[in-house]
Amino acid sequence: MSDFKKCCICKNYSWFPGHKCFPRWKVFHKEYLGEDYDTIYAIDYKEAAREYGKLYDSGDYYILNGEEITIQVEPITGGERKTFIITGETEPIYYATEKK
Secondary structure: OOOEOOOOOOEEEEEEEOOOOOEHHHHHHHHOOOOOOOEEEOOOOOHHHHHHEEEEEOOOOOOOOOOEEEEEEEEEEOOOEEEEOOOOOOOOOOOOOOOO
16 A cells, blocks of 8 residues: 655655655755755756745745746756746635625
């Protein structure tokens, strides 16, 4: 029987047994991290950039409030480094409940 739970390595939710972590990526954000980098688990460059944007934005929501950040992403093993501009938007959701 399979269990759906959080991986203690990549922190993604998946079915166990059988889970494989996504590849690791180095994300450089000079204005925030200096010369250091964060490690992100993601399927590709773009998804690593998006995941970092969500991580960076948690709490204060600078990106959702209009800030743009520029980051660089490269495979953990080295290779081509690509630059991304991260932006975001909020999507208001409205509810209607019939009053009886």
